[in-house]
Amino acid sequence: MAAIPFIPGIPPFWIVLLNNIGLAALVAMGLVLLTGVGGLTSFGQAAFCGFGAYTTAVLTTAYGVSPWLTLPLSLLVSGIAAVLLGIITVRLSGHYLPLGTIAWGIGLFYLFSKLEFLGRNDGISGIPPLSIGNFRMLDPGTIYFAIWIGVLVSALLTMNLLDSRTGRAIRALRRGHIAGEAFGVQTPRAKLLVFVYAAVLAGLSGWLYAHFQRAANPTPFGAHAGIEYLFIAVVGGAGYVWGAVLGAGIVVILKEILQSYLPYVFGGQSQLETIVFGILLVVLLQLAPTGVWPWLTARLPLKPARKEPDTSLPLAKRERAPASAGTLLQIEKARKQFGGVIAVNDVSFDVQAREIVALIGPNGAGKSTTFNLITGVLTTTGGTISVLGHKVDNAPPQEVVKLGVARTFQHVKLVPDMTVLENVAIGAHLRGSSGAISSMFRLDRADEAKLLAEAARQIERVGLGDQIDQLAGSLSLGQQRIVEIARALCVDPLLLLLDEPAAGLRHMEKQRLAALLRQLRDGGMSVLLVEHDMGFVMDLADRVVVLDFGTKIAEGTPAAIKTNPDVIKAYLGATA
Structure with a gap:
């Protein structure tokens, strides 16, 4: 699923299905970062798809703007909407957070259906197709490439972001804010960043959807779609980027099969596919509670190659008042x-x-x-x-x-599904300087290498060098406490x-x-x-x-x- 090739002669029906999988995967990828990694549950991502779709629909049909020029504007509008909603939403915690996303998701759905310039419930039609020179993407087989290039580029940028100083700060959020803040992580800023990033990916999906369907109406951007996107992320594996793609494939294909064949099996009775679909998803999650992607990768013999940190790389001391006496x-x-x-x-x-x-x-x-x-x-x-x-x-x-001043905790506060090296590197957060944008484009590698080198040195210092690549959650309580000491030592x-x-x-x-x-x-x-x-x-x-x-x-x-x-x-x- 990582790179789906175009096969000449494939039926148009399957091309449409693959396009729908790609569009859903983009939204689910944002939810992987927001919910699976950052621990912020959102049921309202479909509304951000609406911002992306309606922005390009209005600009291209009413003002004649080129579809490609509307792409940055669609992403910008989705991002600004996320900032305005996120400033309020990310301050919520517990069950108030998902309830808040449901509330504004429903509110935006009704807003889309009531505004005159958006066409009310009828929406906007006649959206021009994407084109490159004389090549116009009029049919599903041509826009297919644009959708899946968008999926692959987004996946690459997301994985780069997670594999960075900023990514570790985001992953630390899922275990609560206290440990991250103790090492300099600005929790509200990190939450808002991941909220906006997920919204921008949804906006990209909406922009592609508008030019794929050549029309935009409120129906695909309601609360039901928001819930389905979250299902996709959970089914694929809420903390895994490629799990979003796999989950989208499972859910989209399963829905299509059930809608196509169940009416024949049960004599045309409607809505049975929804019941069967729900039952199958529950069974699937019972078999793979953390998602299908980690369930599959755990059974593969291949392990990803890991580059050893170069412990000779120096990390500059932090500037502060001397304390020799x-x-x-x-x-x-x-x-x-x-x-x-x-x-x-x-x-x-x-x-x-x-x-x-x-x-x-x-x-x-x-x-x-x-x-x-x-x-x-x-x-x-x-x-x-x-x-x-x-x-x-x-x-x-x-x-x-x-x-x-650095500290450990009475009750260990490590991220169990991160390695010992990654957990300890969180302690060096303030000693790095690279931000989210440089991380996504791999411009942070020199800075990142120094942070990981410092973490590896402190792990060796406390005597846990043999456990450097183990998941923190697999260690004994005593070893986890030593890992916390190594993390604190990374503060210098x-x-x-x-x-x-x-x-x-x-x-x-x-x-x-x-x-x-x-x-x-x-x-x-x-x-x-x-x-x-x-x-x-x-x-x-x-x-x-x-x-x-x-x-x-x-x-x-x-x-x-x-x-x-x-x-x-x-x-x-x-x-x-």
């Missing part, structure tokens, strides 16, 4: 209150340069909340938090990481925040982790860690801060903390 992190009377619950109660401590500080306490003591206050995931109710003298108590995570941080890094590690793995952290400290990096393994903490930390019910009850050297009566009481109870 002095205070890196200063927390003064930090407070966080959720309603009537005080999670962090006027906590004060600091982290000096070249120091390992442990933040310990019983479960629910407020340790992870303190981490979230430092890194901008939560805003403080009171007090101040400063990094290198810059106040960050109400700064977004993207600004905190720019100061050289001054201060590393580790939330329970030793959880799930075996004894020897803990020893190697402790050796790594000492090496980082001796190299000039400071570490603030939350950990429940007291043996690990006491052997590693230079200083220990103890929280209990959100309040700091002790601070000092490990030796002093071991004998502190308040600490013993908090951990073992008053009787002990």
Whole structure:
């Protein structure tokens, strides 16, 4: 399906069918990026097809503009509509997002059918065909080439985009925004980018559809078509570019077969094909729940060749204030209150340069909340938090990481269907500069090679070089935590925040982790860690801060903390 050749003598019916497959594949390709990769479910993509189709229909019939000149205008109108709708839509989450897309999809369908200059329900007819010189694409067998060239070029650009710094940022969205933002990803911008890109592909499909059918009316651009496009993406494989093409082929051909032959089988009764079609799709998804494309590729013996990152390529250090001595992190009377619950109660401590500080306490003591206050995931109710003298108590995570603060999470936040290398490279997001356009045209290769080289170096540094090509979701919990540390090291941080890094590690793995952290400290990096393994903490930390019910009850050297009566009481109870 990747490149369908033209076969002389093929019946016109199959040419029309292939054209319809190509048009549907373009829209589904956008949904692969939007829904399968970015995690944003949309039922309204058919409306963007309408923008593309009606733009060229109006310009060519009413103003005599050349069809080729209307192509950039059709894409522009679809993109502008996506920006206006996306600014509102991408802010929604949960079930509100798909409901929002259904709402404006229905609204635009009725708008198309009511506007006089769009021909109301009758639409616009007499759209001129595409032509190159004297060659006019009047029949399905000639416009076939334009449609499938559009499919192949779009597939190539989409795969290039996914295989880039921007693509990794988009893929990180599916697991939530917190991890991506902790490494500098601008979540609203990334969501809007993928929303607009999907709309532009739909607009291209609409433009081709208008010149294929030589007419445009509201019927193909309603909510029903939007739902069908999403079906196509899911059936083919929601996270796979070629899955969109395969899914379009399956759905279009299956519908045509059912509509052609079921009336003969059941004596002409109508609408049965819709019921059978739904049943067959459910059965298909039971057999291949992640889509037909990954189901097929998993059974093929061929594996794609992978180029090893060139670890000799240097990646420039990030520019920021030096921290060879002095205070890196200063927390003064930090407070966080959720309603009537005080999670962090006027906590004060600091982290000096070249120091390992442990933040310990019983479960629910407020340790992870303190981490979230430092890194901008939560805003403080009171007090101040400063990094290198810059106040960050109400700064977004993207600004905190720019100061050289990187972190891991209590609950691992990796993208399970990305490799270890790709997950770790997300940590170097701010150290790259290439954008979406340069990525699509492969102008980012030098920048990309340096980012992957840095990720490979950090993976080797933490001792997971043998797992570099494995999917992150296939690793043990302990290994996933080490991958998170490698990702944080890609930031080139001054201060590393580790939330329970030793959880799930075996004894020897803990020893190697402790050796790594000492090496980082001796190299000039400071570490603030939350950990429940007291043996690990006491052997590693230079200083220990103890929280209990959100309040700091002790601070000092490990030796002093071991004998502190308040600490013993908090951990073992008053009787002990």
